[in-house]
Amino acid sequence: MAIKKELLEILACPKCKGDIRLNDAGDGLICDHCKLLYEIKDDIPIMLIDEARPVVG
Secondary structure (H helix, E strand, C coil): CCCCHHHHHHCCCCCCCCCCEECCCCCEEEECCCCEEEEEECCEECCCHHHCEECCC
């Protein structure tokens, strides 16, 4: 099950409070400003700064 559009609209990057978007694979949320990827595990976004991974590219 994919993350719902309504949830995606209210979530924000915990670091900069900016907008996030679903990545192409659909398994993570990306903050383009901070260049961080927040993984989605078991349909739950892990919105912890310490567990975010840098976006490459």
